[in-house]
Amino acid sequence: MTPAQQEVSPFGGVQFDFHGRVAVVTGATGGIGGAIADRFAQAGANLVVHGRRADVLDDVVARIREQGRDAVAVTGNIRDPRTAAEIAAAAEERFGRVDILVNNAGGNFGTRLEELSVNAWNAMLEANLSGAFHLAKACLPAFRRQGGGAVVNVGSASAGHAHPLRGPYAAAKAGLASLTRTMAWEWADANVRVNCLEPGAVVTAASRFADGDVEARVARFVAMNRLGCPEDIASVCLFLCSAGAAYLTGQTVTVNGGPHTATPADIDLVRAPLDFREEQ
Numbered sequence: 001m002t003p004a005q006q007e008v009s010p011f012g013g014v015q016f017d018f019h020g021r022v023a024v025v026t027g028a029t030g031g032i033g034g035a036i037a038d039r040f041a042q043a044g045a046n047l048v049v050h051g052r053r054a055d056v057l058d059d060v061v062a063r064i065r066e067q068g069r070d071a072v073a074v075t076g077n078i079r080d081p082r083t084a085a086e087i088a089a090a091a092e093e094r095f096g097r098v099d100i101l102v103n104n105a106g107g108n109f110g111t112r113l114e115e116l117s118v119n120a121w122n123a124m125l126e127a128n129l130s131g132a133f134h135l136a137k138a139c140l141p142a143f144r145r146q147g148g149g150a151v152v153n154v155g156s157a158s159a160g161h162a163h164p165l166r167g168p169y170a171a172a173k174a175g176l177a178s179l180t181r182t183m184a185w186e187w188a189d190a191n192v193r194v195n196c197l198e199p200g201a202v203v204t205a206a207s208r209f210a211d212g213d214v215e216a217r218v219a220r221f222v223a224m225n226r227l228g229c230p231e232d233i234a235s236v237c238l239f240l241c242s243a244g245a246a247y248l249t250g251q252t253v254t255v256n257g258g259p260h261t262a263t264p265a266d267i268d269l270v271r272a273p274l275d276f277r278e279e280q
Contacts, residue, residue, distance in 0.1 A: 017044055019044035024087060024101045024102065026103055026105035028047075029060060036230075060073070072094045085138055128173055129172040132176060148192055150240065157256045160254075180196040180250065180252065181250045184251075193249040201256070224258050
């Protein structure tokens with residue numbers, strides 16, 4: 001069993017109640033997005049789920065309906081503002097409301113800055129920043145009409161650090177955190193809370209951490225000595241959308257298993273047995 005597959009909490013799962021609520025989750029075919037959609041369904045919400053692959057979305061919808069909830073799927077490229085309009089329209093048509101928006105869709109690839117084409121740069125900003133803006137704006141009329149809502153923009157812990165080979169991704173996610181703060185101020189009068197959730201290294205089937213050796217090497221730099229799993233992120237997402245976070249808006253919540261060390265060279269010393277540390 002790898003660290004990220006260990007039980008998330010020895011104290012039992014956190015319970016949330018979203019019966020009567022409608023949640024929109026983009027990028028719901030991936031590990032984090034799929035886990036968020038599943039958790040909302042388990043907590044009683046109906047869902048609009050978005051993704052690029054219709055066949056995988058069908059599986060997500062089936063899982064939601066197995067929980068006794070309803071769901072509608074919308075396929076499309078989140079970079080296209082027309083996709084945002086289609087998602088908002090689907091929620092209105094099927095459920096007549098939107099209570100929660102989770103902007104999880106995004107994209108990432110590795111290359112050096114000087115090797116980036118204009119198209120590649122624009123694609124990263126559109127997928128990781130502009131798409132969230134377009135969809136939040138499309139959902140705002142529903143939020144205003146029903147007296148409020150909650151938005152969670154899923155960013156990345158990369159936003160606060162240098163991220164070699166993934167510069168445009170980190171830049172877009174930093175922009176998303178900034179956009180979150182402005183959304184929170186401008187939409188507070190509509191009782192819309194907006195927060196940014198920044199995952200650290202999370203093991204999914206498609207992530208570069210799925211390799212056990214890579215996971216173990218990266219986990220050394222995490223205070224909790226394991227990488228995250230999608231359920232770690234989903235639980236915090238549901239909290240941010242719950243009544244328990246009613247006075248929380250415009251905030252960036254980093255979920256990465258602990259703060260980064262100021263001196264990574266000390267990690268081996270911290271992890272060493274006590275008798276070795278005393279000798280130093």
